[in-house]
Structures are given as structure tokens and as C-alpha cells.
Amino acid sequence: MDDLRSRAARFAESWAGRGDEKSETQQYWRDLLDKVLLIPDTSDGQALWFERRTALGGFIDALMIQARVLVEQKSLGVDLDKPEPRRGSMVTPVRQAKRYADGTRIAAVIWRVPD
Template sequence: MDRRLNWNEIRTRAAQFAREWAGHGYEKGETQLFYRDFFEVFGVPVRRVATFEEPVKKLGDQRGFIDLFWKGMLLVEQKSAGRSLAKAKAQAYDYFPNIRNADLPRYLLLSDFQSFNLHDLETGEESSFSLDALPQHVEKFGFIIGVEKRTFKDQDPVNIEAAEVMGHLHDALEESGYVGKDLERFLVRLVFCCFADDTGVFEPRDIFLELLEQRTSPDGSDVGPMLANLFQVLNTPEERRSKKLDEDLARFPVNDRLKFPTSDRLKFPTR
């Protein structure tokens, strides 16, 4: 099975894609090439998931062709550079009445090569950005690599379960010999990061979860060093951060809500 690209790699590919397609925009001649390259940004061959020029009935006796269709996930309506995306949206919605319910897409993407308009039809969220800004918005296309978009609630019954998990973590670390102020400080920092990830203090949401899921080993052997690096970044003003700082860490804002003492280096338990 192919390795899934991490967001650093995807952003780098997105920047290259934006440079290569700057100034292009002929709908009939370049759409398929454009989306082959676009899906390769995420390391996914478009032919694995989607089809081009999918035939579909429109209202009345007319027939149309969907520029790109990923059943159940994505419908793309493409226009030449400078053409109206409002017209593209109306055209796309003409297809919906004759798409099977099981195949109705969650996402609608409208584009004129030099700009994107992405609609999440489940949440109602809409995002618009230019081609050159794609590297800053690639997370919005997480569904291409199987990263499910999460929805958030002010109150969630899993809070009780989360508190229990934190308690178990405390006990496990304490049993390993990681005790006292070091342990309590670590748990406070961890709780803050979870809170910030869930409430929007960290933007975009879930960047802390993604950092742990995508940038650490499944066995957890390197979670400690990653957290130590993150805590140091959170306490470092942006103008003092290294120019070569890992991009996933650089996205985290300076922590103004809860200062982490810089005089005490966080120690992690060893086996």
C-alpha cells in the first residue's frame, strides 16, 4: 500500500502545482490534465477515484457531462479562466436531480483554473481562494487522502470519556516513575493543547491531532520528543523562530493563553 503523504509534502507539491498552472485556463483542452496534476498533489491518481466527462441527464430531455465526478464524494464543474463561477454553480446543480442518492457528492468544487470555490454540502461551509494560495488551503481537501472533516459541538458527551483517559494517562506515567511537578506540568500542557485544538485557539482546528496522527510513529516511540518540540515552539515568538522550522510546527500560534515555563525542560519517562 502506498504511503500517505504528510501535509508538509502536500503543501510543497501544491506550491509546485500552482507555479506550473499559473496563467493556464482553457476548459476544453486542459481540464483533465489539470485534475490529474491536482490529485497528484495529494499522491492520489485521479483514475482510482473519479471519472471525467460523466454523462448525466439534466432537467427536461437535455443531457450533460460532469467535468469530474467522484461518486459520493466530489463533483467538479470547471470553466475557462475568467469565466463566471456563479454560472458554473448553477450548471452543477442542474445535474443533482438525476444523480442517484447513493452517489450524491458531499463536496462541490468550482474552478476557473486560477481560483477555487469549494462547497461542503453537508455542513454548508464554503471556501474561496486563488490558485497561488492553494498551499495554505490544502487541508480543506483532506477528503482526497481519507482525512475525514470533523464537526464540533460546544458540549460533547465524550468529555467525560476524555477526562477518564487523562486520568489513566496520569496513573500510567506515575507508575513509570514520571512524578511530581514534571508530571503535573506535562498534563496541564497536554490538556491545554487538546482544548485549543477543539475550540479554535489553534487554527485550523485539529492541527494538534493531525500532528500526532501523521507525524509520529504508530508505536508512540517519538511522541515525547514531538511534544517537547511543540511546547518550545508555543513559547517562542514567531519573529524568533528558526527560518528552517518544520512547517507543521510553525503553524502553531504563540501561546498567549497559558505560558509554559521555559526554564524547566520537559522530561519524559523512559522504559
């Protein structure tokens, strides 16, 4: 039986040990949507956007407006609790995502997925 849990396990196994924010973000999200959530075509330019400029001058890593999902992705091994310099202040990746969400129509519900 090919249920969500089985698809997610295969996806996690195929991505184990990988996770470079700059070179793998787009493939990661396309694979997740296609192979786990069974949303096959995200290439129409409406369902999924990458590197979307924010009002603050940053870039949202992945944005799904209709699903009201905003992703701030970090490379494998990045400490999600460690503040980094962003736009003149030190913020954690979670706070960075919250800033981006505050500048969109997306309500901020933070999900942290550690290594």
C-alpha cells in the first residue's frame, strides 16, 4: 500500500544526508510535493515560487500562496536557534521566516524541522 507515511519514508530516505540550501531547495520541494503529497505539476508559475523578493529586501526560499505556505530553508547542519546577521540585525532563521510572513498575506505558523 502506497500511503502517505510510506511515501514520506521513501522521500526522507532519498534525501538523507543531503540538504544544501542554495543548490537543492527547488528539487527538494518539487520532490516533496510530487512524490509525497502527490501534487505533480508545480511548474505553472502559480503553485510554487522560489526566491521570491520580500518587501524587506530578502528572498523567500519557497512560496506557495494558494496553500498559504512560506518556506525559509537552511542547509543541513545549520543551527536553527543561532542568530545570524540579516538586514542589519541578528535573527534566528525562525524569526527571519516570521518577518517574511509578516510582509505577506500568510499567517505565521512556524514549523521547525531539525536535522
